[in-house]
Amino acid sequence: MTQLHPSEQTHKLGRKRDHSRDPEILDAALEILAETGYDGMTIDMVAARAKAGKATLYRRWQSKGELVIDAVACMKKGDVDYSQLPDTGTLRGDLVAMIKPHSIEDGEKKLQIMAGLTSMLSRAPELADAANAAIVEPRASVNRLFMRRAIERGEISPDCDVETLSLISPSMAAYRVLILRKPVDREFLISLIDGVLLPAVGLGRQTVAKG
Secondary structure, three states: OOOOOHHHOOOOOOOOOOOOOHHHHHHHHHHHHHHHHHHHOOHHHHHHHHOOOHHHHHHHOOOHHHHHHHHHHHHHHHOOOHHHOOOOOOHHHHHHHOOOHHHHHHHHHHHHHHHHHHHHHOOOHHHHHHHHHHHHHHHHHHHHHHHHHHHHOOOOOOOOOHHHHOOHHHHHHHHHHHOOOOOOOHHHHHHHHHHHHHHHOOOOOOOOOOO
16 A cells, blocks of 8 residues: 655544634645645635735645544534434435435535545545544434334334445446546435335335425
């Protein structure tokens, strides 16, 4: 496996800082990453977008790789609030209730950021771990919760492979955005729920109105 250049060696995730400009700088880094990809991104671009001095960034992050890992890791701060998740009484109802304009937009932005990271993922395992934790795992964890609820109320079989099935929607959404370069819209997500996920858990293809 190709190793990062020494200047790109990253520190341990989760370090604590107390810099008031960090959120703006990290947001700017994510925006540039989504627009240009890792290879096209520069510290100068991030500094200009965040209206911060280049020296300020280098005092906090010794390399571009270090900055990107922190930025991706901080995306987790916007994770789903489990206390606010829908509980409609059916698996389909719960899944459909999660399809909201804001969540679609946020999910697509995260996938664009992942696309920007593509060139680095194989060279930096810690970056791949951070990307998975921030982009894939939040939605997969919600799917697991919904399916476990469905098992508890007897709606689907306890023999369902929850771990694998929870990854269907985030994986197919990623493929649609990154490979097919098509948007992840409500129609696509409904077709995924009714045509793929529900049949996979044994509920059969749904024919109810798409709303």
